[in-house]
Amino acid sequence: MKRLLTLLFVCITLTMPLDGKVSCLFSPDDKPTKKLLEYIGNARKSIIIAMYMLTDKNIAEALIAAKKSKGLNIKIIVDPITAESAYGKADLLAANGIDVFVFNYEKKSFPAGNNDKWFSNGAIMHNKFAIFDEVLVWTGSFNWTVAANMRNSENVIITDDREIVKKYQLYFNTLLNRCSKHVPAAGKANKKSPLQQSIAQLLETAPNDAALLEQLTYLIGNYAVVVQGD
Numbered sequence: 001m002k003r004l005l006t007l008l009f010v011c012i013t014l015t016m017p018l019d020g021k022v023s024c025l026f027s028p029d030d031k032p033t034k035k036l037l038e039y040i041g042n043a044r045k046s047i048i049i050a051m052y053m054l055t056d057k058n059i060a061e062a063l064i065a066a067k068k069s070k071g072l073n074i075k076i077i078v079d080p081i082t083a084e085s086a087y088g089k090a091d092l093l094a095a096n097g098i099d100v101f102v103f104n105y106e107k108k109s110f111p112a113g114n115n116d117k118w119f120s121n122g123a124i125m126h127n128k129f130a131i132f133d134e135v136l137v138w139t140g141s142f143n144w145t146v147a148a149n150m151r152n153s154e155n156v157i158i159t160d161d162r163e164i165v166k167k168y169q170l171y172f173n174t175l176l177n178r179c180s181k182h183v184p185a186a187g188k189a190n191k192k193s194p195l196q197q198s199i200a201q202l203l204e205t206a207p208n209d210a211a212l213l214e215q216l217t218y219l220i221g222n223y224a225v226v227v228q229g230d
Contacts, residue, residue: 060089091184101179
């Protein structure tokens with residue numbers, strides 16, 4: 001009887017869902033980018049990402065380094081705002097061998113019965129999540145931008161719960177069917193004006209709001225003097 005009860009207990013335990021480990025981060029206090037760069041650097045097989053905005057050069061370069069040094073399978077879905085923005089890193093990532101896909105809200109590949117008019121009227125791909133090595137999900141409100149890390153009030157949840165990871169993987173594949181492969185525009189980076197390039201650099205390097213405001217004021221003031229002089 002004791003043996004039967006032990007066997008029954010083991011069977012029940014094995015069929016119970018396992019609670020995954022969960023942690024959270026908040027910006028600007030926790031500076032989530034630091035932890036994100038660790039996850040990128042520690043990934044062994046794959047990173048799949050759906051990110052509304054990706055403008056942080058340090059994150060883009062970490063993904064490129066992971067791709068080149070370890071041959072990771074990296075796929076990223078971005079909203080057109082990242083693909084088309086002068087500050088987005090879609091072109092940089094694609095040019096370095098990373099598979100970049102752009103959400104296409106007019107693509108008619110949605111489940112039967114869905115009302116597509118919201119998508120055809122300009123719905124956005126507003127997700128901000130990543131899956132590392134098919135075992136860990138990073139998600140929350142946190143865009144991969146300097147502002148999200150240094151200035152905004154954002155949240156991140158990190159979990160290895162198997163059911164959640166599985167659902168995010170399935171959802172990523174669903175999103176992928178609503179995307180087009182991104183091809184970097186030749187010479188697009190060279191189309192930025194000197195002012196645009198300077199502003200982009202400030203957004204990536206300014207340590208805080210006060211420094212950013214001071215440097216932008218100085219930059220724009222000098223630009224106005226140059227334009228008036230012309």
